Amino acid sequence: MKTVLITGANSGIGYSCVELFLKGGYKVYAHYHNQKDHLEVIKNKNLILIQADLSKEIETIDLMRNIFDKIEILDILVNNAAFYKRDSSFEDISFEDLNYTMHVNLYAPFLLSKEYLKHMKVHNKGNIINISSIGVKYGGTPCSIAYTVSKSALETMTISFAKEAAKYNVLVNALRIGVTDTKIHANASSKNMEKRIEMIPLKRMALSDEIAQYILFFSSNKNTYVTGSIITIAGGE
Ligand SMILES: NC(=O)c1ccc[n+]([C@@H]2O[C@H](COP(=O)([O-])OP(=O)(O)OC[C@H]3O[C@@H](n4cnc5c(N)ncnc54)[C@H](OP(=O)(O)O)[C@@H]3O)[C@@H](O)[C@H]2O)c1
Numbered sequence: 001m002k003t004v005l006i007t008g009a010n011s012g013i014g015y016s017c018v019e020l021f022l023k024g025g026y027k028v029y030a031h032y033h034n035q036k037d038h039l040e041v042i043k044n045k046n047l048i049l050i051q052a053d054l055s056k057e058i059e060t061i062d063l064m065r066n067i068f069d070k071i072e073i074l075d076i077l078v079n080n081a082a083f084y085k086r087d088s089s090f091e092d093i094s095f096e097d098l099n100y101t102m103h104v105n106l107y108a109p110f111l112l113s114k115e116y117l118k119h120m121k122v123h124n125k126g127n128i129i130n131i132s133s134i135g136v137k138y139g140g141t142p143c144s145i146a147y148t149v150s151k152s153a154l155e156t157m158t159i160s161f162a163k164e165a166a167k168y169n170v171l172v173n174a175l176r177i178g179v180t181d182t183k184i185h186a187n188a189s190s191k192n193m194e195k196r197i198e199m200i201p202l203k204r205m206a207l208s209d210e211i212a213q214y215i216l217f218f219s220s221n222k223n224t225y226v227t228g229s230i231i232t233i234a235g236g237e
Contacts, residue, residue, distance in 0.1 A: 001046070003074050004219070005029040005067060007054065007112070008081025010038050012182030013131065016212035017078060022046060024216065029067055029074075031081065054081050054108035055100050064115035073123055076219040077116045079109035079130045079154075082147070084184050090142040098146045105150035110157060113172070117165055126170035127219045130158050134178045134234040155230050162228030171227040173218055178234025180206040201236025 004021050008014040009030035015038055021028050027046045030039050031054075039049050052063040067074055083104040087093045109130055120126035133151045135141075140148025155174050162172035179185075179196055188196075197205060214233050217223065 001025065001027050002076070003027045003029065003071060004076040004078065005031065005064075005074055005112075006078045006080055007031040007108070008033065010035050012184065013177075013180060013208045013211050013215075014078075014080045015039070016208040017080065017215055018042070018047065020209070020212045020216050024220075026075075031063060033081065055083075055103040057103075057107070057111065060108045060111045061115055064112050064119075068115075068119045073125075074116065074120065075125070075127065077112060077126075077128045078215060078219065079112060079128065080215075081108065082131065082150075082184075084144070084147045086141075086144050086147075086187065088143060090145060093143075093146060098149075101146035101150050102153075105147065106153050106157070109154060113157075113161055117168065117170060120170055121168035124169045126165070126168070127223070128161075128165070128170065128172045129215055129219050130154050130172070130174040131215075132158075132174045132176040132230065134176055134232070134237050136176060137232075137237065158230065159228050166227055171223065173223075173226060173228070174230045175211075175214060175218065176230050176232045176234065177211055178206055178232075178237050180208055180211055182208055199237065200234070204235065206233070206235060 004026050006014050006017045009018050010032040018028055018030050022044050029048050031050050036049055052059040054060050083101050113128055132155050135148045136152045158172055158174040165172050
């Protein structure tokens with residue numbers, strides 16, 4: 001049975017991935033942070049819940065080590081969890097927020113990927129998907145600089161890490177996804193969302209289930225030759 005770790009799996013895109021991978025017959029290690037209420041509703045013996053605060057180095061490394069204590073092979077790692085805080089101006093962004101954002105969005109994928117490769121290189125296979133954002137294309141906004149910088153660096157890390165991982169047949173890609181209907185936009189006004197959606201050629205947000213389909217495809221055996229790539233899934237943007 002194939003195995004996958006999905007971070008940030010209690011909501012949005014991560015949750016849609018859990019449902020889809022379970023349907024596809026995978027054993028799913030679903031990571032959560034504060035809440036596990038949605039995951040707990042799913043009754044499936046192939047679903048294992050694991051808590052970790054990905055802003056903390058030791059908890060992040062332990063997350064991966066605990067999985068490899070139980071299994072030999074983790075077929076797929078989906079670095080999906082992210083922290084997003086929009087401030088009212090560049091001057092309002094604190095160093096603490098910048099630091100926290102970098103920990104969750106960049107350092108955690110770095111630590112998890114490093115630990116993953118260490119275990120998977122002997123098996124000469126593996127697949128890592130990093131979830132990036134269309135914001136990188138535009139350089140983000142001055143109010144969301146921490147988030148956009150972290151995603152930009154995640155894309156660069158994807159390209160460089162893929163070169164090392166390729167020696168061991170481990171594929172590493174980033175999906176640069178567009179505006180998707182999840183709670184990450186909970187604090188955005190409906191007027192701002194309308195303006196943002198106007199910029200999308202397809203004139204609508206993505207559904208998290210749609211994005212999950214692409215994550216499944218690029219992490220499955222159907223992807224045999226794409227690595228070190230930044231794949232845009234953003235309704236034409
Ligand atoms: N929705 C969009 O429009 C959009 C666009 C581009 C890219 N993305 C990317 O898509 C991915 C999924 O986001 P989403 O839209 O599905 O939003 P979401 O539902 O808010 O998911 C984000 C997840 O990250 C977790 N997380 C945040 N801080 C954490 C921490 N310190 N430790 C561990 N986990 C933490 C959250 O858990 P808690 O809630 O418990 O903290 C949550 O489960 C993210 O990488 C995001 O950047 C989304």
